[in-house]
Amino acid sequence: GAVVSQHPSWVICKSGTSVKIECRSLDFQATTMFWYRQFPKQSLMLMATSNEGSKATYEQGVEKDKFLINHASLTLSTLTVTSAHPEDSSFYICSAMLDTDTQYFGPGTRLTVL
Amino acid sequence: GENVEQHPSTLSVQEGDSAVIKCTYSDSASNYFPWYKQELGKGPQLIIDIRSNVGEKKDQRIAVTLNKTAKHFSLHITETQPEDSAVYFCAGRGWTKLSFGAGTTVTVRA
Numbered sequence A: 001g002a003v004v005s006q007h008p009s010w011v012i013c014k015s016g017t018s019v020k021i022e023c024r025s026l027d028f029q030a031t032t033m034f035w036y037r038q039f040p041k042q043s044l045m046l047m048a049t050s051n052e053g054s055k056a057t058y059e060q061g062v063e064k065d066k067f068l069i070n071h072a073s074l075t076l077s078t079l080t081v082t083s084a085h086p087e088d089s090s091f092y093i094c095s096a097m098l099d100t101d102t103q104y105f106g107p108g109t110r111l112t113v114l
Numbered sequence B: 001g002e003n004v005e006q007h008p009s010t011l012s013v014q015e016g017d018s019a020v021i022k023c024t025y026s027d028s029a030s031n032y033f034p035w036y037k038q039e040l041g042k043g044p045q046l047i048i049d050i051r052s053n054v055g056e057k058k059d060q061r062i063a064v065t066l067n068k069t070a071k072h073f074s075l076h077i078t079e080t081q082p083e084d085s086a087v088y089f090c091a092g093r094g095w096t097k098l099s100f101g102a103g104t105t106v107t108v109r110a
Helices: none
Strands: A004-007 A012-014 A019-025 A032-038 A044-049 A067-073 A076-081 A090-097 A103-105 A109-113 B004-007 B010-014 B019-025 B034-037 B045-051 B055-061 B062-067 B072-077 B088-092 B099-100 B104-109
Touching: A004 A090, A012 A019, A019 A090, A019 A109, A032 A067, A032 A076, A044 A067, A067 B088, A076 A090, A090 B004, A090 B045, A103 B045, A109 B034, B004 B088, B010 B019, B019 B104, B045 B055, B072 B099
Parallel strands: A012 A109, B010 B104
Antiparallel strands: A004 A019, A019 A076, A032 A044, A032 A090, A067 A076, A090 A103, A090 A109, B004 B019, B019 B072, B034 B045, B034 B088, B055 B062, B062 B072, B088 B099, B088 B104
């Protein structure tokens, strides 16, 4: 199957700092990528849709100035959590569209804000 | 938008028995239904999917059935093994994005 990677796999940062998470499609090009957030024992919550070469589309309630998304190439999307606070601690997962339907997920990034 | 409901929330089966997870969806325009398996601390892994022009699809021990009239679809795992223990998510896709069920924690008892 198609492979999606994320880096880093985990990160610990101090409150007030910014953290960047990378999502790469390794063996296919993805015009569209997605960013999700997952709390323990819960389902995936879509944060935003990232389209190559255009602005991301954010879901209702997601602060676009806090969660900056850049999709500069067909294989890379980045999520930057700006001025992170403890409540931003979560498991962040990206996915990439292989075709019009099929979506493959990355391994996730565990963010802990102290 | 699409609303996907998933049952049961937890499922414990004896090794070798079958496991069935059921999902319902609300948007009749939805036409793509994937299933994902998520192990602890990892991202979801696509295990099987079905499109609305197909009623059933099999891949070794895994099968998915779709009833468009009733708007429900199910995942069947036969001859369960300990490595099948994980959280399983169903999803439905309408016009733009996937909507996920709440997940089913499957435990296979040895």
